[in-house]
Amino acid sequence: MNQSNQDNAKGWQTQVDGGILYQGDISIYNSPTQQLHPSPPNNIPYRGVANFVGRDDKLVELHKKLLQNDNAAILALAAMGGMGKTELATQYAHRYKVNYPGGVCWLDARKPDLAAEIVQFAQFYMKLEVPQTLLTSQEQAKWCWHNWQPQTGLVLVVLDNVDDVTNWEKSCQVLPTDNRFRILMTTRLRNLGSTVQQITLDELLPNDALNLLTTLLGENDQRVQREPQTAVNLCKWLGYLPLGLQLVGAYLAEDPNLSLTEILQRLPAPQKSQLEAVFELSWQQLNYMTQRVGELLSLFAPDIIPWQLVESVSQQLNLAKADVDEARKQLYQRHLIQGVAERESCYKIHPLIREFLQGKLVRLNTADDLKKAFAAALVKIAQKIPESLTLEDIKSVQLTIPHLTEVAQNLIDVVEDENLILVFVGLGKFYQGQGLYTLAAPWYEQGLSTVQTRLGDAHPDVATSLNDLAGLYNFQGRYDQAEPLYLQALELRKRLLGDAHPDVATSLNDLAGLYNFQGRYDQAEPLYLQALELRKRLLGDAHPHVATSLNDLANLYYSQGSYDQAEPLFLQALELRKRLLGDAHPHVATSLNDLANLYYS
Structure with a gap:
């Protein structure tokens, strides 16, 4: 590596079976035989949590298996909800994207048309002109894989949220088969066939869970040190689940005077799932207007949510902008919504939290009012989409399209x-x-x-x-x-x-x-x-x-x-x-x- 490229590198590398593993964000890498694409396409949607602990061994195992495979590798991160599958995939994609000079293509298996996702990626991120003589989106998706940027090396395809057999069967019809594509899948399913390698993601080890809780509270917080056994019991009650620890950590960080003993007493006996109990604990901490906004968020598609769109829907409901702004702050502080990489004022909701919010909406007397306001706001945007689109038109509306799709598929009755x-x-x-x-x-x-x-x-x-x-x-x-x-x-x-x-x-x-x-x-x-x-x-x-x-x-x-x-x-x-x-x-x-x-x- 020459001197100028050394200056750009931010990380370290080590030899593992199957190749060189790069740790950290290395922006430029030249080898004697190959120069990697200077700006490979990627659409990694998350920033990733700053407090990522206890999974380094899984990252190394994951990388080793993906690089070693001579054929088109499909590697599944399998676990129950709340274990941090998507977060681990996010950390991997960010840290090791230099090993994939052909790009990182992030797909969501929950979306209605996976082939359309692939075609859109090729259109938006690689400027490929997909032949319209191919009359099905599946044919076009296969064309995209075949015509992916040549001579650029490996491509990482992340297939997130394969949560039922139907999603998996549909995915198999459009996934690439060429050995330059390495597929990392997150799923709640097990035993998906002989072509799929699997890494099972278990709960954090007790010490890792304790370290995560300590990190979440901050270096100046002494509560874990003052109540070490209670901290251990709290982590155990949470089942050592990363999502549960994040939510409880946010709850504790909000009130520095709240002891670990008090928070443990507020959590009910584990008659229902730990995560549902933690969600409820965070929910009760929200003010009335923030709860209404949370219920409103459950109507959005499981995709990037521009906050400006939330404000547009809120205007239909005559909610005060100050209340909506405060709701955003509260929901973000308590990890009920997540920020999105390189997208200012855009958020995503964890699937389990979205399910919880949907449950709250079902029991709400004014649920139909929220649905009608949501649909009406999206209709207004749809009405303004011109027949002749400019790049600015596409940019302004593309994040709204998944939510307009949600109206078409699930809310058309209102x-x-x-x-x-x-x-x-x-x-x-x-x-x-x-x-x-x-x-x-x-x-x-x-x-x-x-x-x-x-x-x-x-x-x-x-x-x-x-x-x-x-x-x-x-x-x-x-x-x-x-x-x-x-x-x-x-x-x-x-x-x-x-x-x-x-x-x-x-x-x-x-x-x-x-x-x-x-x-x-x-x-x-x-x-x-x-x-x-x-x-x-x-x-x-x-x-x-x-x-x-x-x-x-x-x-x-x-x-x-x-x-x-x-x-x-x-x-x-x-x-x-x-x-x-x-x-x-x-x-x-x-x-x-x-x-x-x-x-x-």
Whole structure:
């Protein structure tokens, strides 16, 4: 290692069976034969606790087994809840990521579509352009593994929260098989088959548990030294579980005058699980408003929670911002929420704590009010997702998408009829706007089915759902599936809204676009002209939809080689878009590009 790289290293290394183990965060490493990728992609979602004790031997064992395996290694950290499986995986990923120059890909098995997670990672972190000719997310996930950054060495894939057999069976269908991928899985399951090595994570050793409690209280706190036997009994009562020790340590740190004897007396006889009792102890310490916010948090998806989103939901409930801020402080101080790596004002909730909070919500008289407020806040965000996404749009909304998904899957019953379609359209736009058509399709399909079931077949939102789904199929080149949907949407809109309505113009224009893509120009032109005339009459000459019609009609003439007819329409559309949308807008870029293609031809 040269001198400049030595200056960047922060840690030590030692030889173990199977290779070199790196301890600490080494940002740059050069070997004589290979230079590692300077900034391998990773999405490790946690910071990891500062007070990490008692698991160093497991880290070494884990690393040794992953590096030794010549085939695609699947190593399971198996244990009951509260043992610190995810925390151990987090510590491993942070400390030893230098051994994985191909990157660290963190996946959550609880999410509904693991393949979609993989495709999103490739899209966001590696800028891979996933072929849309692959029509299933599973096919796209396999393509991502095959086209992972070449010549960069090993890749660590962390598959967190494999908590039931169904999750595991689904995961097996999309996990990589190449030996450069090393898979670390956290699970409550045991004996997952001969292809899976397993490390069982037991409770901390008594001395390690005692050291953790001492560390949590702080170096100036003398309570463990004053009551050594009580400290031992407290750790034993907690079952030497890391999560329980963290919560009790936070409880004690809040009140320096509280003795260990008193805290042990407050804990009930272990009739229910130790963790549930500790959760209840922490819960009783929260004020009323913090408890309400905690119950609200149980509605969020098991994913990163931006606190700004919590504030948006709280506004729907007319909660004072000062109360919500105080709730965040209390929940964080007591380890009921965790900070997220490199994400300011973002948090996660341990699955067991989330289950506990959900239990509190079930018994709450106002649970429906919380659910409705949560869904309403997410609908407002979904409504603002544009069809043409910029990078800023994606960045601003991507952390909200898992929670909008939670509404679509588990809370759709509390969404008002007039907002029902917005949930699915928002999710569809988010993926379609990035060209991720395979990920968008299930949401448009589910949206159509849901709207038809609740609102009946003869409703304007059904026509919108039909048209949106047809548009997606059109982009995918699935013309035979798109055409009948476009025709159904057009007929339904005319019947429900009359011939002179902007939505009818949209259907005419979209159907014309399908015919244009297919080269059916004689059928496309009259529809484009009808749509343009109708939009001008209903919306006026200066409207973005009119600009769209002008540009689409120009493209038709361009496709036919009628350049003299196409150019003035392209120019009109460009001028109108600049005037209405500003120079920095995706539609302006589209007009510039289309006009350039015309001149090039």
